Amino acid sequence: MTPEIVPNFGSDNPDRKLAIICSKGNLDMAYPGLILANAALGEGVETMLFFTFWGFDMITKSRMNDLQFSPAGNTAMHLPGSDMHIPQAMMPAPGMTAVATKMLKKQIADLDVPEVPDFLDQIVAAGGHLWACRMSADMNKLTMSDLREDVEGIISASDFIEMTDGAQLLFI
Template identity: 70%
Template structure:
């Protein structure tokens, strides 16, 4: 009886969450951000941030329109338009379709952007600039695409300080050897 109790206690005493299993496995996540729309910026930010919180090494690569997320002059002013998005419905009004023709009316993009920003803020989720700061502070790596920078005639000074460098596509491939990859 004494033996049973002791073995039970020993076994149970060791029952602790295995926090460092994945962290030690060297799991890496690479996310390519190619869009500059407000609604397309968030998936990368949310997933990258979640991965960092799980001890996963995270690299974000900004290319083409994704540059608007790291360009100091544009990152705070990403927009959301439902033009071409037939899934759009007013908040909470599932099954109610917004006529596509209305999406092109003057002021409509500003209105839908404001609405989406409010919904995001209501969840206490930060805006894009603060979110990128948070990802950097959590150990995430931000990289800018060389070709996009050359096309848009942008330099490191134009980009937020958290960006570690402007690198080529092959540099990014080397950096993310063995990583899981998301293209957004």
């Protein structure tokens, strides 16, 4: 008989930490950080997200439901399911951003991937920590009351660096 095989669910590095800096507020660029944070938490990795500059929209109550996607300037954008490009010159046409946003949201929903606010709910439920950037808050004249309730604080860049001592870091 072969010996018992039991999966190793203990991590070889139980202290592993991941810090993700979310600096983009376009709908398509909001997702990489969320997906990686969620994956890391599901692997038992302590995860902290820092929202800065345009990424601040992801946690701002009045904006987080309306992130948009524009194909302008994105030369990798092609029609869904094909290799065809729409010429860049057409991208700034009126309504193009709305159409592209709607299309992307549908593709994301079809995969059962939640919208940004729901996704952050799930990340917090899984033990993730959300932090807001001090400079971004000051520039936008926003305070804690403008942000999701589960944002743990508005902190300086140096506070975040100090807090994430020893963590692996992703800048998105």
